[in-house]
Amino acid sequence: MRTLLTLLVILLPSVGLTDYxxxxxxxxxxxxxxxxxxxxxVCVECHASEMMKPEIRVIPSQWEMSWHYQNGVSCHNCHxxxxxxxxxxxxxxxxxxxxxxxxxxxxxxxKCHVGILKNFLESGHGKxxxxxxxxxxxxxxxxxxxxxxxxxxxxxxxxxxxxxSYDRVKIMKQALFVTENKINDVDKxxxxxxxEGVYTEDEDKDLFSTQAEFxxxxxxxxxxxxxxxxDGFIKKLNQIEVKMQKTFEELRFRRNFSAxxxxxxIGMGVGLVILMKSPKE
Amino acid sequence: MWVRIRNWLEIRIGLEELIRxxxxxxxxxxNINITYTFGFVALFAFxxxxxxxxxxxxxxxxxxxxxxxxxxxxxxxxxxxWLFRQIHVVGSNLMVVMILLHTLSVFFMGGYKxxxxxxxxxxxxxxxxxxxxCVSGYLLPWSQLxxxxxxxxxxxxxxxxxxxxxxxxxxxxSEQVSGITLNRFFAIHVMLLPLxxxxxxxxxxxxxxxxxxxxxxxxKSGEAExxxxxxxxxxxxxxxxxxxxxVLKEMxxxxxxxxxxxxxxxxxxxxxxxxxxxxPADPFxxxxxxxxxxxxxxxxxxxxxxxxxxxxxxxxxxxxAVFILWPFLERKEENNILKRPRLLGFSILSLILWVVFTVxxxxx
Numbered sequence: 188m189r190t191l192l193t194l195l196v197i198l199l200p201s202v203g204l205t206d207y208x209x210x211x212x213x214x215x216x217x218x219x220x221x222x223x224x225x226x227x228x229v230c231v232e233c234h235a236s237e238m239m240k241p242e243i244r245v246i247p248s249q250w251e252m253s254w255h256y257q258n259g260v261s262c263h264n265c266h267x268x269x270x271x272x273x274x275x276x277x278x279x280x281x282x283x284x285x286x287x288x289x290x291x292x293x294x295x296x297x298k299c300h301v302g303i304l305k306n307f308l309e310s311g312h313g314k315x316x317x318x319x320x321x322x323x324x325x326x327x328x329x330x331x332x333x334x335x336x337x338x339x340x341x342x343x344x345x346x347x348x349x350x351x352s353y354d355r356v357k358i359m360k361q362a363l364f365v366t367e368n369k370i371n372d373v374d375k376x377x378x379x380x381x382x383e384g385v386y387t388e389d390e391d392k393d394l395f396s397t398q399a400e401f402x403x404x405x406x407x408x409x410x411x412x413x414x415x416x417x418d419g420f421i422k423k424l425n426q427i428e429v430k431m432q433k434t435f436e437e438l439r440f441r442r443n444f445s446a447x448x449x450x451x452x453i454g455m456g457v458g459l460v461i462l463m464k465s466p467k468e
Numbered sequence: 469m470w471v472r473i474r475n476w477l478e479i480r481i482g483l484e485e486l487i488r489x490x491x492x493x494x495x496x497x498x499n500i501n502i503t504y505t506f507g508f509v510a511l512f513a514f515x516x517x518x519x520x521x522x523x524x525x526x527x528x529x530x531x532x533x534x535x536x537x538x539x540x541x542x543x544x545x546x547x548x549x550w551l552f553r554q555i556h557v558v559g560s561n562l563m564v565v566m567i568l569l570h571t572l573s574v575f576f577m578g579g580y581k582x583x584x585x586x587x588x589x590x591x592x593x594x595x596x597x598x599x600x601x602c603v604s605g606y607l608l609p610w611s612q613l614x615x616x617x618x619x620x621x622x623x624x625x626x627x628x629x630x631x632x633x634x635x636x637x638x639x640x641x642s643e644q645v646s647g648i649t650l651n652r653f654f655a656i657h658v659m660l661l662p663l664x665x666x667x668x669x670x671x672x673x674x675x676x677x678x679x680x681x682x683x684x685x686x687x688k689s690g691e692a693e694x695x696x697x698x699x700x701x702x703x704x705x706x707x708x709x710x711x712x713x714x715v716l717k718e719m720x721x722x723x724x725x726x727x728x729x730x731x732x733x734x735x736x737x738x739x740x741x742x743x744x745x746x747x748p749a750d751p752f753x754x755x756x757x758x759x760x761x762x763x764x765x766x767x768x769x770x771x772x773x774x775x776x777x778x779x780x781x782x783x784x785x786x787x788x789a790v791f792i793l794w795p796f797l798e799r800k801e802e803n804n805i806l807k808r809p810r811l812l813g814f815s816i817l818s819l820i821l822w823v824v825f826t827v828x829x830x831x832x
Binding site (some may be wrong): 259286366381382383384385434441442443444445446448449453455456458459462463 | 533537539540541543544545550551554667686713716719720724726727730731733734735738741744745746752
C-alpha cells in the first residue's frame with residue numbers, strides 16, 4: 188500500500204510536466220507501433236519541404252483534403268514518376284509527365300475519366316478549348332489538387348459568369364436538379380443502412396454506375412439530351428430505392444422484434460416478482 | 469412418463485437426495501440482498517455468449533480477406549444472424565458489467581475475507597479472462613475499429629524492455645496487425661479462453677458450494693460468528709432455501725438484464741457498433757479517433773497521462789496484482805466496511821477515479 192502511494196505521489200506531478208497527448212501520439216500511434224504505414228511518398232516529402240516556394244508547398248496539404256486522396260489517388264497516378272525512388276521520382280523513364288500544358292489538361296484527367304473526356308471534347312467548352320487553346324478546361328470548374336466530389340453545386344453564377352452569361356447554365360442546372368437530388372437521397376439512405384451494419388455493395392455499385400453515367404452526360408452541355416435521359420436515370424435510382432426500401436422494412440422488423448422480446452422478458456420478470464411476493468402454501 | 473423417468477433416475481443417481489442437498493436444503497444467509505444475484509447473472513451472460521458464439525461460428529470466416537464480408541453476411545443475409553450478433557455484442561458488455569458489479573458487491577460485503585480468498589482470486593482472474601475475451605473478439609470483424617484498436621492493444625507490451633517486442637510479435641505474428649494476428653486472436657477467442665474460463669468457473673463454483681455463500685456484514689445473518697480456525701461449511705441453517713427462494717430472485721435479475729439487452733438492441737443498435745465498425749479494415753487509413761471499449765478507457769487514459777510508458781504500464785500491472793491479491797494484503801478481520809472508514813474512503817476514491825478516467829478517456 189505504501190509503495191503504491193509513493194508511486195502515485197511521484198507520478199501525479201509528471202502529469203502537469205508534459206504534453207501527454209503529443210507524447211502518447213509519438214510513442215503509440217506512429218512508427219513502428221501503428222502497424223502498416225502508408226508507403227513512402229517522396230513527392231509529398233519534397234513538395235512539402237521548406238526548399239519549395241510557398242505556393243508549391245501547399246499542394247500536398249490541398250491534395251490531402253481532396254476527393255482523390257480519399258479514394259487513394261496519389262501524385263504519380265496523374266503526374267507519373269516513382270514516388271518510392273527519390274533519385275528517379277521525376278524520371279520520364281518512370282512515366283513522369285509533370286504538369287500538362289493548359290490545352291492538354293482534359294487529356295491529362297481523361298486518362299481515368301474516359302467517358303467525361305469524350306463528352307467534354309464534343310461540348311462547347313471542349314470545342315472552344317481545342318480551337319483557341321484558351322477555353323475552359325477541367326481545372327477551371329473543378330480546381331487543382333483540392334478537387335472535391337463532383338456535384339451540381341459546382342455550377343454556380345459566381346463561377347460561370349466569369350466567362351459567359353448564366354441564363355443557359357441556369358436551364359441546364361434545373362434540368363440536372365431532379366436527378367442530382369435523387370442521387371443525394373439514395374446516397375444518404377445507403378450511408379444510413381451501412382451505419383446499421385447492412386451489406387450494401389450491390390446498391391453501391393448500382394449508384395456508382397448511375398452517378399458516373401449522369402456526370403458524363405452533363406459534360407455534353409446538351410440540355411435536351413439531359414432532359415431526355417432524366418427519366419432513365421430516375422428509373423434506375425428508383426430501382427435502387429426499392430431494394431433499399433426492403434432493407435429498411437427489414438430494419439423496422441428487427442427493431443420491433445427485439446422490442447417484442449424485451450417486453451416478453453419484462454413480462455416474465457413481473458410474473459416472477461408476483462410469484463415471489465405471493466404467500467407460500 | 470415423467471414419473472417413470474424420475475424413478476429411473478432416482479434408482480441410478482439418487483435424484484431426490486441430490487435435489488434436496490443441492491437445492492432445497494442448500495441455504496443462503498437470511499440477510500442476503502439483491503447484489504448477491506450479480507454472479508448468477510454474469511454466469512447467465514456467459515452462457516448467452518457461448519450459445520450465440522456457436523451460431524456465429526457457423527457463418528464467420530476467420531480469414532482477413534473474408535472476415536468483414538462474412539460479418540456483413542451475418543448481419544444481412546443469414547436468417548436472424550443480426551439478432552445473434554447483436555446479442556453477442558451487447559451480451560459481452562453485459563457480462564463485463566455484471567462481473568464488475570459482482571466484484572464490487574463482494575468487495576463491499578467483505579466476501580473476499582478468510583476463508584474465501586481463493587474464491588476472490590479465481591473471480592478476479594475470470595474478470596481478466598473476460599476482458600481478454602472482449603479484446604480478442606474485437607479484432608474478429610476485421611473492421612477499421614477492430615484493426616486500429618488491436619494495433620494499440622498489441623503495442624502495449626512493447627513498453628517492456630527486452631521481452632516487450634517479443635510478446636508483441638507473438639501476439640501479432642508479424643510486424644503489424646495482419647491476417648496472422650486475426651487467426652491467432654480467433655483461436656484464442658474460440659478455443660483457449662473458453663477452456664480457461666470453464667476451469668476457473670468450475671473451481672469458483674466449487675469453492676462457493678464447498679465453503680458456502682458468505683453472509684453480508686449488515687443485518688442479522690442468523691448464524692453465530694465463529695472464527696475460521698478449521699474447515700467448515702457455512703450452512704446458514706436459519707437461512708432461506710436456495711431453491712426456490714433465491715433462484716427466483718436470480719431469475720428476476722436475469723429477466724431484467726435480458727430486458728435491458730433487448731432495449732439496447734431495439735433502440736440503440738449502433739451504440740456498440742459505431743461507424744468505424746462498419747468500414748472494412750484499412751491499414752493505410754488511421755481513423756481520427758481511436759478509442760478502446762468503455763471498460764478499457766480508464767487504463768487507456770492513464771497510459772496517456774503518464775509520460776513514461778514503461779512506468780504507466782508497470783503501474784497498471786501493479787494495480788491488477790493488488791486487485792487480485794487484495795484478500796492477502798488486507799487481512800483485518802472486520803468485514804463491515806462501514807466500520808472501516810479509511811478502507812471505505814479509499815474504495816470510494818478509487819471508484820471515483822475510475823469513473824473520472826473513463827469519462828476523461830472518452831472525451832479527451
